Amino acid sequence: MDNHASPPSSDQPRLRSPRHVAIVMDGNGRWALRRRLPRTAGHRAGIKSVRAVVEESIRQGIGVLTLFAFSSENWRRPKTEVNLLLELFMRVLRTEVNRLNENGVRLRIIGERTAFPEKLQRRIAEAEAATRTNEAMLLQVAANYGGRWDIVQAARRLATDVCAGKVAPEEVDERLFSTRLSFPDLPDPDLFIRTGGEQRISNFVLWQSAYSELYFSDLMWPDFGAEAYREAVADFARRQRRFGLTGDQADTGAEDGAD
Ligand code: IPE
Ligand code: IPE
Ligand code: MG
Numbered sequence: 375m376d377n378h379a380s381p382p383s384s385d386q387p388r389l390r391s392p393r394h395v396a397i398v399m400d401g402n403g404r405w406a407l408r409r410r411l412p413r414t415a416g417h418r419a420g421i422k423s424v425r426a427v428v429e430e431s432i433r434q435g436i437g438v439l440t441l442f443a444f445s446s447e448n449w450r451r452p453k454t455e456v457n458l459l460l461e462l463f464m465r466v467l468r469t470e471v472n473r474l475n476e477n478g479v480r481l482r483i484i485g486e487r488t489a490f491p492e493k494l495q496r497r498i499a500e501a502e503a504a505t506r507t508n509e510a511m512l513l514q515v516a517a518n519y520g521g522r523w524d525i526v527q528a529a530r531r532l533a534t535d536v537c538a539g540k541v542a543p544e545e546v547d548e549r550l551f552s553t554r555l556s557f558p559d560l561p562d563p564d565l566f567i568r569t570g571g572e573q574r575i576s577n578f579v580l581w582q583s584a585y586s587e588l589y590f591s592d593l594m595w596p597d598f599g600a601e602a603y604r605e606a607v608a609d610f611a612r613r614q615r616r617f618g619l620t621g622d623q624a625d626t627g628a629e630d631g632a633d
Contacts, residue, residue: 401570401594478510485519521580
């Protein structure tokens with residue numbers, strides 16, 4: 375427990391629900407191998423966990439969920455596994471659109487999508503268009519995404535604007551830079567979850583996770599359901615986020631800069 379001695383600054387109970395959760399869905403392959411199944415069976419089994427966390431996010435009023443589905447490094451896997459993952463992505467985009475619409479979920483894919491087969495790019499655009507007006511939640515799926523790629527593409531866009539005379543080099547600061555990243559319209563992830571037992575970022579959201587609370591679960595992704603997700607969110611609620619302030623300042627919300 376992390377109860378603090380100092381009294382709360384207001385009578386209002388603090389709402390500590392994350393606005394944005396990012397998840398590295400890891401452990402599909404090991405889940406399958408432990409059951410003497412091919413790794414690909416783990417990827418299929420992971421889909422029900424995706425449904426569970428999406429639906430739990432809606433119940434909890436979490437506005438944005440960003441899921442790492444395929445990293446820019448995952449192309450290095452055996453071709454058969456890469457192909458299966460792309461096929462699965464194609465299929466899920468088609469079969470899940472109705473459910474997303476029923477639940478009011480808007481879908482957005484982030485990452486370098488031009489590397490995908492044209493058919494898949496079209497399917498992505500269709501799914502995004504079909505769910506565009508939904509407002510209950512935004513589901514971002516990171517596909518061929520890398521945190522370094524995101525930063526580099528932002529730098530390239532800014533450099534282009536500088537060369538075109540639209541931006542002066544002196545104007546480039548953190549705020550302006552962040553407007554060129556993949557989801558400048560959203561709050562940074564408050565909570566960053568990784569399943570599968572590894573404690574690393576693996577090139578997921580790098581810039582945007584500067585102040586995310588990290589949570590690691592030993593469960594393999596197909597075993598991570600609504601209950602495990604609720605536990606992660608409850609753990610987040612117990613943490614004190616200080617953003618460089620002292621604990622007291624963070625408690626009282628008082629930042630005067632005077633001393
Ligand atoms: C995560 O599960 C899914 C993807 C990376 C596509 P893994 O396939 O990495 O599963 P493990 O880590 O090998 O168990
Ligand atoms: C991270 O998992 C990528 C996704 C979950 C999509 P990896 O399994 O690729 O990460 P590493 O290789 O263990 O770092
Ligand atoms: Mg893995």
